[in-house]
Amino acid sequence: MLRVAVVGSGPSGVYAAQTLVQQREVPGVRVDVLDRLPAPYGLVRYGVAPDHEKIKSLQGSLRTVLEDERIRFLGNVEVGGPQLSTARLLELYHAVVYCVGAARDRLLGIPGEELAGVHSATAFVAWYSGHPDAVAEDFDLSGVSAAVVVGAGNVAVDVTRMLARCEPELAPTDMPQPALGALARSGVQSVSMVARRGPSQGKFTTKELRELGTLPGVAAVVDPAELALDPAYADPEAAAALPAVFRRNLEVLRGWAGQDAGGARRRIGLRFYLRPVEVLAGPGGRVAGMRFERTAPDGRGGVTGTGAYEEVEAQLVLRSVGYQGVPLPGLPFDPARATVPHAAGRVLREGRASVGEYVAGWIKRGPTGVIGTNRPCAKETASSLLQDAPALARRKLPGDPLDALRAAGLHPVEWPGWLAIETAEADLGRSLGRRSVKIPDWRGLLAAADRGAGT
Structure with a gap:
């Protein structure tokens, strides 16, 4: 029997586990899927916006994989901490696949970024998604206009949309009650989504962009003069050379150009060719606005500063300029790429494959692609592992890894514990007159899991 640990229960981890147990070349593979959190599904649970129920329904297919008798879910297990090093984990399994994502957001690197009221979009998403590490009191929106x-x-589109939605639209979701209450009390009247480059270079997908123009009581507006700066906007030949998604995005924005906000309850302004240069302070050391430099196309796909500046009012600033992987103690790390060096998923130490160690997902390739991109990425890594399987399986293991984890002082949440969390969240929703509502704190999650374990 080949026993494998997969660290991370998001799509890349689940797809890796699925590939390993469903292939036929190496019989008898057993996989433990470990996660730091007591709940599975990674960013599908804690990153996909709560109002995107179709995407969140992917949890159903991930659930089917994790319920396979050859796969065991072990939540509340932190790898790389004092109780479980990466070296010790490899002693317990023939192979370990790390699918730990990219947990750190990129900074703007400008003065004033440390002011109160300036946050990463990552933190805002974690808060309204009920991540137990989130700090809810950081997002009092009552004084934000x-x-x-x-x-x-x-992600920028997601947080913009969540700021513009009203409570009746969010109440049917699984958003935690504190976040729903804070958004209901929000004083936000305008949201400016700002890009330093042009509309033909936006990374959003057309479906998500178009959704901003369908929100009840919300006007999505674009300055025609900013659109006109984009060479592809006015030149049909340049537009025709763009990938289809960028052409569709331009058409959506063209339809919003110069649109009158009228009597809309809230206004979303999409701004282009503005580079952030400073966060402006107001009374009490809180953010009061941002200063931007106008940019212009440089003819080589980038932009250059023009020396013209503009200030935009804001009592809340959310940066959404990308993610980075973070080093996991005991694993090699490439700081330039913010990934673990690898060859076809095999972890490289000083240029040579490390026996039994593998990576998949964002920590392997960087924060690129959509959820489905993780499937071929995980399949490549699993294929490398299976090629190595005959040599890996020769090593004798000390016994059931679960016993060793408990002996180290860890308290793994197994599948019945997760099912108990699901039941507790359904009960919480009923008590609030809503559907299932996430438990947003560690204590509540672990207490619910303990009830499922009969402790």
Whole structure:
């Protein structure tokens, strides 16, 4: 029997586990899927916006994989900490696949970024998604009338949309009650989503962009003069050379150009060719706005500063300019790429494959692609592992890894514990007159899991 640990229960980890147990070349593979959190599904549970129920329904297919009798879920297990080093984990399994994602957001690197009211979009998403590490009191939106979101990707679109939605639209979701209450009390009237480059270079997908123009009581507006700066906007030949998604994005924005906000309850302004240069301070050391430099296309796909500046009011700033992997103690790390060096998923130490250690997902390739991109990425890594399987399986293991984890002082949450969390969240939703509502704190999650374990 080949026993494998997969660290991370998001899509890349689950797809890796699925590939390993469903292949036929190496019989008898057993996989333990470990996660630091007591709940599975990674960013599908804690990153996909709560109002995107179709995407969140992917949890159903991930669940089917984790319920396979050859796979065991072990939550509340932190790898790389004092109780479980990467070296010790490899002693317990023939192979370990690390699917730990990219947990750190990139900074803007400008003065004033440390002011109160400036946050990463990552933290805001974690808060409204009920991640137990999130700090809810950081997002009192009652005194916020204007917000700025810096970025032009789907996460920037998500947080912009969540700031613009009203409570009746969010109440049917699984959003934690404290976050729902804070958004209901929000004083936000305008949200500016700002990009340093042009609309033909936005990283958002057309479906998510178009959704901003369908929100009840919300006007999505674009300055025609900013659109006109994009060479592809006015030139049909340049537009035709773009990939299809960028052409569709331009058409959506063209439809919003110069649109009158009218009597809309809230306004979303999409801004282009503005580079953040400073966060402006107001009374009490809180953010009061942002200063941007106008940019222009440089003819080589980038932008250059023009020396013209503009200030935009804001009591809340969310940066959404990308993610980075973080080093896991005991694993090699490439700081330039913020990934673990690898060859076809095999971890490289000083240029040579490390026996039994593998990576998949964002920590392998960087924060690129969509959820489905993780499937071929995980399959490549699993294929490398299976090629190595005859040599890996020769090593005798000390016994059931679960016993060793408990002996180290860890308290793994097994599948019945997760099912108990699901039941507790359904009960919480009923008590609030809503559907299932996430438990947003560690204590509540672990207490629910303990009830499922009969402790």
